Amino acid sequence: MNRTVIPPSANGPPAHVLLVDDEPVVARELRDLVQSYGHRVTACNSWTEALRAFGKGDVDLILMDAVMPTVDGFKLTRIIRSRAKTYVPIVFLTGLADDNARANGIEAGGDDFLTKPIDPLELQVRIKAMLRIRSLTKALEEKSRTLSRLVAMDALTGIGNRRSFDERMQTELGETTRTHESVSVLLLDLDHFKSVNDSFGHTVGDDLLRVFGRLLADNTRACDLPYRYGGEEFAVVCPSSTTDDACTLAERIRAAFMRVSPSATAAGARTCSIGVAGTDILPGASKEVLLQAADAALYRAKDSGRNCVCKFDPLFDQKVA
Ligand SMILES: [Mg+2]
Structure with a gap:
């Protein structure tokens, strides 16, 4: 050659x-x-x-x-x-x-x-x-x-957005029909968030959302990806977790948020309320039903004075079951 x-x-x-x-x-x-x-x-x-x-x-x-x-x-x-x-x-x-x-x-x-x-x-x-x-x-x-x-990302907080949450829920619910393991979901809402925006302005409100997003990312297992569901509402999908497992996680997140320094944002000390539901309580539930259940539990958490975790209970949250 x-x-x-x-x-x-x-x-x-x-x-x-x-x-x-x-x-x-x-x-x-x-x-x-x-x-x-x-x-x-x-x-x-x-x-x-x-x-x-x-x-x-x-x-x-x-x-x-x-x-x-x-x-x-x-x-x-x-x-x-x-x-x-x-x-x-x-x-x-x-x-x-x-x-x-x-x-x-x-x-x-x-x-x-x-x-x-x-x-x-x-x-x-x-x-x-x-x-x-x-x-x-x-x-x-x-x-x-x-x-x-x-x-797939929420631009403000850097965690997953609503769209990727929906996809993930669908995937995990599909998985449970194969593995027969329970999947649970947390719906988290910042307490009195509207007053933050009203009193301190949206920049401070955005700071608080970012702090909360980071806290979620830091306090969840690698498989429990957190998402910003919309506004001041967040969600965590917990694969292979019973509702009780997810409540333990929710309680850890709630307590961790209370430990955040009041000087972290100009909004001062803040709290969050969390509703939890899982397919061990609602077998075969669709994404919509599971979310409604977590939302009903969240509503009860708000109603019970906020800054607490409520687990979906068919007795109290009848409209879903
Ligand atoms: Mg040859």
């Missing part, structure tokens, strides 16, 4: 190239070539090796031999495309120069084609072009992840 005359600096930043070829001699030769462009290369001689290497998640480009025993390059490409969460360009390498192989390669999810024997200059420019696509795709994927995070 003729070595390229393009200097390594023209190849762009170093990338991780996965090379799949069942012929060890060809694989070694190609590996040396791609390494000479400044890239890191993992060379694999079988599809199982290739899947293992790809599974590590840091591959930027795949150079794929089309003709291999058992699982050929086309099949392997389909497998990779169906499993990968990220888009990694795939360039087919093959001695088959006919149009059918090209069509099959693109159809299977390949992005480009190089015919053996590989021309080093051709390989170098294709790799450069494919890595440019990879870096653009990576940037887009990152942006899309950021957007998904933002869509």
